[in-house]
Amino acid sequence: MTSHVEPIKNELILEVARELGASIFTPAEIEQIRRQLLVRFADQGRTSPDHIARVLVESGLPVRRSLDPGAARYEEEFQDLLHFATLEDAEMCLIRLDELLRKFREQGDPGGEARVIEVAQRGYRRAVMISRNPKVDAAKRAEKAEISRWFHTWLDNPEAFFDWLELRKQAPDFQKRFGQRAPVES
Numbered sequence: 157m158t159s160h161v162e163p164i165k166n167e168l169i170l171e172v173a174r175e176l177g178a179s180i181f182t183p184a185e186i187e188q189i190r191r192q193l194l195v196r197f198a199d200q201g202r203t204s205p206d207h208i209a210r211v212l213v214e215s216g217l218p219v220r221r222s223l224d225p226g227a228a229r230y231e232e233e234f235q236d237l238l239h240f241a242t243l244e245d246a247e248m249c250l251i252r253l254d255e256l257l258r259k260f261r262e263q264g265d266p267g268g269e270a271r272v273i274e275v276a277q278r279g280y281r282r283a284v285m286i287s288r289n290p291k292v293d294a295a296k297r298a299e300k301a302e303i304s305r306w307f308h309t310w311l312d313n314p315e316a317f318f319d320w321l322e323l324r325k326q327a328p329d330f331q332k333r334f335g336q337r338a339p340v341e342s
Contacts (some may be wrong), residue, residue: 165193165200165201165203166211168169168193168196168197168201169189169193169203169207169208169211169212170211170212170215171188172188172192172193172196173185173189173212173217174312176188176189178217179218179219180220181209181212181217181218181219181220182219182220183205185208186205186208186212186219187205189208190204190205190208195251204285206278206282211300237249237252237253237275238275238278238279238282240283240303242299243299243302243303243334245302246283246306246307246323247306249279250276250306250307250310250317253272253275253279253310254310254314254318256268256272257269257272257273257314260272261326273311276310276311277307277311278306279307280304280307280308280311283300283301283303283304283307284300284301284304286300287300287301287303287304297332299334302330302333302334306321306324309321311340
C-alpha cells in the first residue's frame with residue numbers, strides 16, 4: 157500500500173541526493189540523506205536506509221550497500237533478491253541465498269559469503285519490521301513474522317534449513333494460519 161506522501165518523499169530523497177553530488181551512494185551517503193530528511197522535514201522526513209537505497213537504485217543512481225569496496229563486485233548477484241511479498245517469494249529468496257552461499261564457499265570467497273549473510277540479515281530485519289508495523293494488515297504481518305522466522309532459522313543453520321522448512325510447512329499451526337501451499341521448485 158503506497159501512501160500519497162511516498163512520491164513526495166521519494167522526490168525529497170532524490171533532491172538531497174543531488175545536493176550531495178556523490179558519484180556512488182554508500183551506506184554513509186544514505187545515512188546523510190536520511191539525517192537531512194529528518195532535519196529538514198521532521199517526522200514527515202522519517203524513512204529507512206533501505207527505502208532511500210531503493211529510491212536511489214530505481215532512479216538509476218549507483219548504490220553500493222556495503223562499506224567494503226570489494227563488495228561492489230557482488231552487487232549484481234544480489235540485485236532485486238530481497239523481494240518477498242509472499243511465503244513462496246521468501247522461499248525462492250532463501251533458495252537463491254543458499255545457492256550463493258554454497259557457491260562462494262566452494263570458491264573459497266569469504267567476502268561473498270559475508271555478503272550473503274549481510275543480505276539475509278537485512279531480509280530478516282525487513283520482515284521483522286513489517287511484522288511489527290500496526291499499519292500493515294494483520295494477515296500480512298503474520299506472514300512477515302513467519303518469513304522472519306525462516307530467515308532467522310536459515311541464518312542460524314543454513315545446512316539444515318530446507319529440511320526444517322519442509323517440516324515447518326507441515327506443522328498444524330502453519331497449516332491453520334497459511335493453509336496448504338504448493339511446493340516451490342528449486
